[in-house]
Amino acid sequence: MLTAAWRFRRFLRPHAPALGAGALLVVLGTLLALAQPWPLQVIVDGVVGGRPQDGWLPTLIAGSGGDRSVVLIRALAATVLLVGLSALIGYISDLLMNRSGARITVTIRGALFAHVQRLSLSFHLNQRVGDLVARLTTDIDRSQNMLVAIFGTLIPNAVMLAGLAVVMVLVEPSFGLLALSIAPPLFLVTYHFTRKIRRASRAAREADAGLAAMTSETLGAIRVVQAFGREGLEDDRFAGQSRESLTAGLRAIKLRAGLPPLVDLVSLAGTLLVTYVGVQRVLDGRMSLGVLLVFLSYLRSLYRPMRALSKMSYVVSQGVASAERVDAMLRTDDTIPQARDARPVRRLRGRVELRDVTFAYGPAKPRVLNAASLAVEPGEHVGIVGRTGAGKSTLISLIPRFYDPQAGSILLDGMDIREFHLTDLRRQISLVLQEPFLFYGTIMDNIRYGDPTASPDRVWEAATRAHVTEFLDRLPQGLDTRIGERGGTLSGGQRQRIAIARAMLHDAPILILDEPTTGLDRDSEALVLDGLHRLTRNRTTFVISHHPAALARVDRIVEVRDGQLTARVSTRYWRRDHGADPVPRRVPSSHNPADRPTRPGHRAGGH
The missing domain is CATH 1.20.1560.10 (ABC transporter type 1, transmembrane domain)
Structure with a gap:
């Protein structure tokens, strides 16, 4: 005792x-x-x-x-x-x-x-x-x-x-x-x-x-x-x-x-x-x-x-x-190690480089990546493709240091990410996942999760750009509407747009999109893709997807195969191999923030 x-x-x-x-x-x-x-x-x-x-x-x-x-x-x-x-x-x-x-x-x-x-x-x-x-x-x-x-x-x-x-x-x-x-x-x-x-x-x-x-x-x-x-x-x-x-x-x-x-x-x-x-x-x-x-x-x-x-x-x-x-x-000491003399980091330009990165999920597990290398310039959009289990999600999980590679290094703006404090590193990265997680609370709270200090006006601006305002008039209290745990009271497209608004508010120079349009209908996909297009401007972006529409605006496509980032094809080859032009249809004018008046009812609580 x-x-x-x-x-x-x-x-x-x-x-x-x-x-x-x-x-x-x-x-x-x-x-x-x-x-x-x-x-x-x-x-x-x-x-x-x-x-x-x-x-x-x-x-x-x-x-x-x-x-x-x-x-x-x-x-x-x-x-x-x-x-x-x-x-x-x-x-x-x-x-x-x-x-x-x-x-x-x-x-x-x-x-x-x-x-x-x-x-x-x-x-x-x-x-x-x-x-x-x-x-x-x-x-x-x-x-x-x-x-x-x-x-x-x-x-x-x-x-x-x-x-x-x-x-x-x-x-x-x-x-x-x-x-x-x-x-x-x-x-x-x-x-x-x-x-x-x-x-x-x-x-x-x-x-x-x-x-x-x-x-x-x-x-x-x-x-x-x-x-x-x-x-x-x-x-x-x-x-x-x-x-x-x-x-x-x-x-x-x-x-x-x-x-x-x-x-x-x-x-x-x-x-x-x-x-x-x-x-x-x-x-x-x-x-x-x-x-x-x-x-x-x-x-x-x-x-x-x-x-x-x-x-x-x-x-x-x-x-x-x-x-x-x-x-x-x-x-339990299963944490990501941090350098004692971690350097302070302000906003990075967004250059990402992988140098001979090798990773496996355990000593006895097969290698997911094997001496893989990749360089992405600031503001460049890169599509990541490959078969299921090839290592696409593993690749982008290494950048925010959810895992550390067993060999090789990952650099942001020429600096090894292990030299950064974890909190500073992850402030440089925003994620929009296939299954966006929303917390029990209001829509306002979930968007502001990207930046708890954001003013109501900034939250409203992010919600407008991400097309969250499109469905607010159908909710009882607009942005102040309380949603269920994990956002269960909203549709998949609505949850994804809130996640995009949250990432906009986070305003990081590097953006990771992991299957952001999977399971959405055409209208929801069009709205989400338009919101993603606004989100990715001037940001280094990684897009993991099997959908041509989600890869339409990337600058190049990298394929993960056998632990290597070997197959690199341009967007035009993607269009040729997959048929029709993947550029999505235009967002309907009724859903376009530029074509819609701002209505006080959308700004619940006077926001």
Whole structure:
């Protein structure tokens, strides 16, 4: 448990003052709790029994003696004072500890999210999104519960146990050791069960993560599931994964339920032993009744923390399993390396050169590119063609450093891209993909994703040039219309035009278009192509496509074949080999921004 917490020590350091103050208050609260039984001893021995008080604390409570009613009032007042101060200090210490635990958790979650975002694309392609989400949500929450349990339960109870042991031995050494003799069996029982609960909790957590991953995958592909009528199959898969999670969870629950009764039974044996010996001592006159009552109170206080620790074992075991998963992800070092002395980059001209680039997706995998070379001048438009799996997408993925080649180099304006900071490098590149990804939010938000600082007027201008305004009058709130996750409430052509507007706003000198017109009807294709034509002006552009219309305006075509960029044909040969002139028909005048008046209804929110 403490080892799991130690993994997060770098997140604990900023909260050390609050944790330290909380720990000091815990110690003070423990001292007050240890003093609470002694007014009862004064009442029993001093007031009822009439015996003179010895020891600094009973003497302090009883005062100088005298009238028994005065001693009784002083003892009762001391009880109120001790309990009240203990409650106040307990409240403040719990607040400090729990607040620190919550803040530490938020910091860990933010660090984990930032780390996962920066892991390489190859890492993400081999992960299940649902499992990553589970680590960022459920695992973090359970780690928080563990930290709160450590700060709010373990530390106070551990301090209480230590204080009780010291006081009992100091007051009556032999009797105190007798009362503490039950502690080793309690520790062994708790330790044995905690280890089993931890193993069961780890298995349950892995099963839960698998369930979350499968659920995320199925719901993300709900259109495919329904199209093939596979709801029943997914029901069975979900039920099977749920049963696996349930079996592991029930084993942990069974172990957790069995621990507190065992602790109670062992504690009962200790209580009976101490009571028997203590009564014998009182009858023999070797111990006062008040001291025996203090010891019995301490005994209850001794077993109460142990029972609390046994109950928190399940929470802690879950937290330890989750903390291991979080820590494993934080330790994952699958990032694109960056030069420590990365040079600052402003806007580049856009010259791109590949020099003898060799790339494979793994040591045992075949080479996708083999000593491939290509030079593209600023503002040049290059079409990339080749059979499926030839390496077209791999080629353009190397430019923004989604992957690094095993050999060779890629240069922008004559500088190796490994000399740039990743953020600066990727500011020089815009992408429009075959399946444009839109975020849950407004159309305005999705366009502004290209430049969060863009003014409403700039967003409107990009939307107009990309023909987004063509369909705004059919939406309830224009640019402020909220769209579904992944843009599911829009057509493919509408999503693609929003992606083009986003790329326009990004305003990078290098543009990568990966099958931008696939699956579009003729009208949507015409609008998208016109928007792309506006987007590609004065930008170095790579166009991956099998459609002649998308390649109509490129300056040359490069074919990826057998790992080489060998076959180079001009646009006119593309037209000859594929028949008709691929230049798209003109965008209808009703869709042309120059022919359409700007209508206030399109600029929702006054933009």
